[in-house]
Amino acid sequence: MACRTCLWLLGTTFFTCTVRLVVEGTEVGATQGSHPEPGVVGSNHSQAGGGHGSSISGIQIVTFKWHHVEAPYLIALWILVAGVSKMVVELNHNLTSVIPESALLIIIGWILGGIIYGADKMQTFTLTPTVFFFYLLPQVILDAGYFMPNKLFFSNMGAILVYAVIGTCWNAATVGLGLWGCWLGGAMGDIDIGLLQFLLFGSLIAAVDPVAVIAVFEEVHVNEVLFIMVFGESLLNDGVTVVLFNVFDAFVSLGGAEIDAVEIIKGIISFFVVAFGGSLVGIIFALLISLLTRCTKNIQIIEPGFIFILGYLSYLTAEMLSLSAILSIVFCGICCQKYINANMDERSVTTVRYVMKVLANGSETIIFVFLGISAIDPAVWVWNTGFILLTLLFIFVFRFIGVFLLTWILNKYRLVPLEFIDQVVMSYGGLRGAVAYGLVAMLDENKFKEKNLMVSTTLIVVYFTVMLQGITMKPLVTWLKVKRAAVTELTLAEKIQNRTFDHMLVAIEDISGQIGHNYMRDKWHNFEERWLCWFLMKPSARKSRDYIFNIFHQLNLKDAMSYVKEVRATHKVRESHDNLILQDIVPSVCLDMHEQDLTMRESEDFNAHHLLQQHLYRGRKQVLKHRYSRSHLETNRDENEVQEIFQRTMRSRLESFKSAKMGVAPAKKIQTKHQKKDKPQKVRGEGTFSPFLHVRPHSHPLIGNVMSLSTSLLGFETTSTATIFPLSFNLLLNLFLQIDQSQ
């Protein structure tokens, strides 16, 4: 099987090369030589259409119309090749767990590049900035934005912005100035370069790349806060990179003499304009998408298409206005998630999710393969030991310094401080990737005499970070973690107690109001529920959220009834009216449906540790979920745990409440008879629930409890089912009141 795919892959590339050779051979003119990119549709093709030459001797039954199809054919072929490479890479899982997929794809790119170079004597296919920025990058970023865990992202927004803006500026400045200093000191020999060019180079090499980060962090499972920091930083730093790049590019064009305070101030202002403008464009398009999906009920079959088109348009619009395109498309994805998921039909939502993943994964594969291929091109290689080594050193060292410095400052203001190991992973995980390469390839050779040097350096930096750091990331994390953990195995008591501590901390945090509802967030939630949902969501979508509640209501009503029945039976209280009331509601569902027969007796000597490990509730802090993944679509599995805990808690609360009230019942019986006169419609005979009667519903603590639970429902951000659980208590209570009022 492996052999077959390898052969197929090689065969495809050979086919590509031979096709080209054949084409060149049969070409009349020599116009074919410089068509490097599959994405650029040359004008020569249509003109030189084979078979339409002026001299036709007779009718040709079959003609070889290569030029007719050249451009789309090559594109399709390359996509196929990239897909097959991915298949080859994924053949061996042991390999992919050691070496990240991106590194392997680059290696395959090298092989392919080598083959093509060997066949063509020049590198005909490279990753050009146009193709990269217009056709390969947008879907990757849209995918990132659409699947972004919003709550996590926004709660860590401050830290992410600090790293993205200040961190990137720091990196750019230090790398640029460091290199300039070393150049002045003569470490790089004689190259035609200046301070501004160094700063420009610094700014484009400073940015952490989202594509590379995701690709590597897929393998290394880190906690979600750390992940969102690095990921968020890699997405948001585009705002800074674009500004710095354009500013320094303009400065280089102007020449050093023209720079004065005005220009610098303009540069700073342009940062704000670019960043906020880009985000604004994204938000506007998100609104458009949401509004559009509100009306597409009759064309559900092409609904998904709108998302992609409008997302792409947001990217292009920002690019057109010279704002940050990445920020635009990220915010478009982030803001529209909720509304389009609510508005669109379920199948459309699934379609969007899967197509998004397909496109993003495909683009990423193509990007890495081409990054590899682009290297096999002697024309761009300029080696300058000093420059290259110093760049590598500086980006590495200054990243560490920058992250540690910023984290030290941030930890003073954060609730949950970032630990040492997190900082190490964050520094080490600052990978550079294709964005840097794309930017450097856009440089104008006339202004930047040393463009090839920069290109070579960028390529080496990308390979170093993606491959070396990618490969060593996992061992590094394991090593650091092992070093800190105790060598001895924990005792049972310690394990239990650790978990107890975690639950305790979470509870105290909730009680003291540390995490979660704060004033601004509550305000935003209220605003959003009232206005935005009304404006952007279909009326039926708003209602169907209630529909789900209703279904759960029915199920829980059954549960509640059977519970009441069960409790009453155990308390053995005589109720004459009971049978009447409960007769028409025959519950077939037992509340204790979870206690199944335990047939799993693992072995004679069962391992208590193992059992405990498996079954202890994980609680909020323990969940090391990888919220965003390029290749996996996961559903939330913790609902069972939450449901179990919730039911148990409510049950015990209800029991204690009931036992408290029932203990009071006999003494108050007489009084209720008197109160019968006041509220004739409510009172009718006694029963265990008569104590309810003399308590006004509004002052009833449990009802008040429930009301506030329901209002704070909207604060729950997770899946709809998680918001439903508090309602079941409501239903239990309603049940009591119903029974009680119907007596």
Added chain:
Amino acid sequence: MGSRASTLLREEEIEEIKKETGFSHSQITRLYSRFTSLDKGENGTLSREDFQRIPELAINPLGDRIINAFFPEGEDQVNFRGFMRTLAHFRPIEDNEKNKDPIASEPLNSRSNKLLFAFRLYDLDRDDKISRDELLQVLRMMVGVNISDEQLGSIADRTIQEADQNGDNSISFNEFIKVLEKVDVEQKMSIRFLH
């Protein structure tokens, strides 16, 4: 107590709480506003229902036990002082406090007080011993429904076996401390309260 409006916290009270618990002025005011927002009855004290109103506690396995821990023995209401006293257990231990004058009474957030708080979560009847039943109750709250009672019982037995030193088949407070001597209690039972 009584009918005094509980919307204002007096300076003297803040000072007293500061001395007793070690919280800073701004932390105390912040937590006071949290206290009043929980206090729906506006009578200056919190009842169990006020705590139960916090939705997240309903999905915390130890939620009700922690709520209980706020209420002193046999009482149903907790005032702000009591609230802060309980929360003080979770203050991080600062370095300068470790060198404090040994004559002064032990701060609420010392290691042994933290452990005492955790111990009391198990030991409901306050007999200074965690019996097998008490341990079983807590275990049952913390595991899923797929463990049978027998299995849970064996886990409880083995846990007690590991910790018990004087053979009375229950865990006393000293044994509890000994078992957890390698655990970084200071870090595991501390929250950074906002400044």
